[in-house]
Amino acid sequence: xxxxxxxxxxxxxxxxxxxxxxxxxxxxxxxxxxxxxxxxxxxxxxxxxxxxxxxxxxxxxxxxxxxxxxxxxxxxxxxxxxxxxxxxxxxxxxxxxxxxxxxxxxxxxxxxxxxxxxxxxxxxxxxxxxxxxxxxxxxxxxxxxxxxxxxxxxxxxxxxxxxxxxxxxxxxxxxxxxxxxxxxxxxxxxxxxxxxxxxxxxxxxxxxxxxxxxxxxxxxxxxxxxxxxxxxxxxxxxxxxxxxxxxx
Amino acid sequence: xxxxxxxxxxxxxxxxxxxxxxxxxxxxxxxxxxxxxxxxxxxxxxxxxxxxxxxxxxxxxxxxxxxxxxxxxxxxxxxxxxxxxxxxxxxxxxxxxxxxxxxxxxxxxxxxxxxxxxxxxxxxxxxxxxxxxxxxxx
Numbered sequence: 127x128x129x130x131x132x133x134x135x136x137x138x139x140x141x142x143x144x145x146x147x148x149x150x151x152x153x154x155x156x157x158x159x160x161x162x163x164x165x166x167x168x169x170x171x172x173x174x175x176x177x178x179x180x181x182x183x184x185x186x187x188x189x190x191x192x193x194x195x196x197x198x199x200x201x202x203x204x205x206x207x208x209x210x211x212x213x214x215x216x217x218x219x220x221x222x223x224x225x226x227x228x229x230x231x232x233x234x235x236x237x238x239x240x241x242x243x244x245x246x247x248x249x250x251x252x253x254x255x256x257x258x259x260x261x262x263x264x265x266x267x268x269x270x271x272x273x274x275x276x277x278x279x280x281x282x283x284x285x286x287x288x289x290x291x292x293x294x295x296x297x298x299x300x301x302x303x304x305x306x307x308x309x310x311x312x313x314x315x316x317x318x319x320x321x322x323x324x325x326x327x328x329x330x331x332x333x334x335x336x337x338x339x340x341x342x343x344x345x346x347x348x349x350x351x352x353x354x355x356x357x358x359x360x361x362x363x364x365x366x367x368x369x370x371x372x373x374x
Numbered sequence: 375x376x377x378x379x380x381x382x383x384x385x386x387x388x389x390x391x392x393x394x395x396x397x398x399x400x401x402x403x404x405x406x407x408x409x410x411x412x413x414x415x416x417x418x419x420x421x422x423x424x425x426x427x428x429x430x431x432x433x434x435x436x437x438x439x440x441x442x443x444x445x446x447x448x449x450x451x452x453x454x455x456x457x458x459x460x461x462x463x464x465x466x467x468x469x470x471x472x473x474x475x476x477x478x479x480x481x482x483x484x485x486x487x488x489x490x491x492x493x494x495x496x497x498x499x500x501x502x503x504x505x506x507x508x509x510x511x512x
Contacts (some may be wrong), residue, residue, distance in 0.1 A: 194431045196398070223386035231386055264480075286402060333469065336404045352473035374497040 129155045131206065132165060132213035137233035146224065149173075150213070161357045162190050165216065165228070178229055185342060188278030193217040198283035200342045219283040228266055235279060238295045241321050242303035247314025265310040272305035272350055274343040281337035281347050293326035297337035297347035300328060304350035319358065326355045338370035340369065408465045414458035467492040 130152050138146040151172050153164045162180055162322035169176045180190040183202045190201045193317055234256050252259065281297035282288045303322060307315040322328050331351045338348040364371065396402040428439040442448060471485035472493055 138387045141389070143388065144385075146387055185395055220389065221391070225386050286391075286395055330407075331408065333472075335469070335472075336401055337402070346472075349472045351493075352469075354471050354473065360500065 129210070131155050131164065131209060131211075132373040133168065133228070134213050134215045134336060135165075135168070135307060136215070136217040137176070137227050138218075139175075139226065152220065155210065157207060159206040160202050160237065161192075161199065161204045161206050161209065161216070164192055164206050165201060166190075176228075177226045181252075186276060191219050191278045191280050191283065192289050193220055195310055198280040198340045200280065201277065203342055221285070221289040222279070223284055228316055230279075232279065235277075235282065235294075235296065235299070237276035239277070239299045239302065242299050242318050243314055243321075244299075244302040244306060246258070246306060246312050248311075249313050259311040261310055268309035268310070269305050272301050272345055275302055275345045275347075278342065278345055280340045280342065281345075284334075284336040284340040286334060287330055287332060291326065291330050294330040296323060297331075297351065298345075300331075300354060301345050301347035304354055307354075319361065322354060323358045323361075328358060331355075404465075408462060411458040411462035411465075412457045417455055418459055444481055463496070467496070 131154075133150050133151045133153055135151065137149050138282045140254075145361045153167045153172075156163070160183075162183065165176070165178055166180070169178065178190070178192070180202065181187040182189075185200055185203045188200070191198060192201050193199070193216070194201065194204055195209065196217075198219060201216075216228065218224045218228045218230045222234055223230065225231050273300055277298060279298065281301075285294075285297055287294050300322060303318045306312045307318060328351050331348075333352065335349065338346045341347065392398075396406040425439065428436045443452070467489055471488040474488055476483040476488055476491075
């Protein structure tokens, strides 16, 4: 047998007791393996009781996010060789309630995401007879970076404000709101601003910036949030200095 | 609703967030340093206001204030305050492009140029202030 790596996995089994515990597993190391392959090895060969989420294995579904040695990582995109000589600590994403082992409850995130209306909002739908909504490459470029979000929640796990301010809407939801605001086909910016200009929206962000560092898709949520703050501030000044202009 | 005693749904575990979370990672520590040095900015603004206030109270009060400022302990303390203010300002120079989208002839100005613009403006303001303070105004 070749090289091995010791994985120390944070486990939580509600039927066994209220406290999580560490469990160690020795897994083989293959050069082409990602961390997810090693965790799958534990599940398939060593301990079938281990629970974790995964699906696509190619950085698209965003379901295999975990804390690897304290850093939020997409385990299907993190080479296992980078953890040598080990041991490597695998934990559930920080800041989320843990349901079991490495599986976290994302219900709160989903409800926050729904609040920012991450879809194209139109005041009056364009009739089919008028054809499609055309968009120039420049208009596409405006929102494209923010459209790459896969809801992997690494940004939430990296953000210290998320556990400190549980009502904070959070980086991915705000980045996705901005993705639709910047879309030339969308008319829902005002509705989203009402949700995000509250204290649990953009103003809860203190600009730590780690959300953008850990994002596996280079979405840059920190940029989306700061741009949103500038827009909200401009909006406020406009309403104070030019009240007769009303709401646009 | 979830949690211990919930009628439906799993019993979840919520990890306690450590109070010294910001010591665990350099970027978090740098962030806290940036936030804490904002106190030095507030202190500097307050100090300038105090200077104007003593000026309004007459020559004697103003001179007493200047003497206090010239004391070695005050000089050392204010050197530290200056360092903190400079650190605070520089961190924001480097963060500015994240919030500021500058366009020239329809093209987005690169982040590095936005940062360089801030340094240039700082240099310009410092030169202008030095010129004025050192008697350049004639």
